Amino acid sequence: MADSLNLPDSKLPHVGTTIFTEMSALAAQFGALNLSQGFPDFDPPEALRQAVVDAMNAGKNQYAPMAGDWDLRSWIAEDTERRTKRDYDVDSEITVGAGASSLLFAAIQAWVHPGDEVIALAPAYDLYQPAVQLAGGSLVVVPLRGADYHLDLEAIASEITASTRMIILNVPNNPTGSGWSYEDFDALHILLANTDILLLSDEVYGPLQHDGRKALSLSSHPALSQRALVAASFGKVLHATGWKIGYLLGPAELMKEVRKVHQYDVFSTGAPLQAGIASFLKSQDGQHHLAALPAFYQSKRDQLLHGLKGSRWNWTPAESGYFQVLDYSGFDDRSDREVVHEWCRKGAENGVALIPLSPFYPNGIPEGHPTHRVRVCFAKNEATLDEGIRRLLLLSNPS
């Protein structure tokens, strides 16, 4: 670097590499089995891959419209109406972006002003804190309640001030898989009734429900959806996280401002991917894929938990999503960061990469909340899960 270059302070001095990148890199370095970062080790459906190739061959290779491929947005509108009864306008209330991430980020930049407070519930996905900080706001962290991480409306109420601009929800929650009930939405509605607080609902794991639970979207609450931007991800539901295609729903007056950011940071994304996804989802193959998704992931969760039965691992079965939180306090009392590093270093034969839960608490895990927990990604094929179970059992019973 040139001697004379005098760089200003970092805008994000406390941000390092995400824990997901860190653990995946460590897994690669030591050859450990990677059950850390949230991506499947199997491919998207063949018919979907073919639809994308067909879209490329049909010339869908230039910029998609800024708001997203028209066919894809019209499928999203129909699907959302079917699931939630909420009718979003295809022109002005649906935007497709580079994964849910780009739109969550754009929504925060568009609506959070310097000095604003934004409430997020912890464990919290790591994107929220730096996005709020870059917008000049501050994140107020409210922990989810109890050993199974449920909503604590009283705790949220106690953190609301005149400066609260937004509450970020993540339902179902990453990493815990815990969800909400419609009664929770009603209670939130009463809490916010005389405020102008906006909601940003990160619902990327919404369709992945276990044990017959019904996916619950904030879009389905007529009153709350008036103040809500709702994010979803095709990466999660189509086993295609690397394609980075997601979308945002919201009332036109909220979406208009989000698009002002989106059109300059992303503008538009993956035209043939969007067109291929639209064509797949409109086909019978696509409909079957979505209908089979809950049972598909539930069987993976069950394979994992069945394999660990009777061991010194403890858990509450994940209600949704493709992560399972495991409690290792029955056999190790070291910190979660310490154990995941050591378990990864066991290498190619017995090593396993997991995600510690403490990084999901931007201010640390508060007194009285669960510690000694790690996240396992079970979006893996049967053989990988069997091998993961073998290694997890070895950790809990080393002799």
Ligand SMILES: Cc1ncc(COP(=O)(O)O)c(C=O)c1O
């Ligand atoms: C809670 C949560 N929100 C958002 C995202 C990002 O989704 P996408 O890959 O569509 O950007 C993820 C990805 O892991 C996530 O876990």
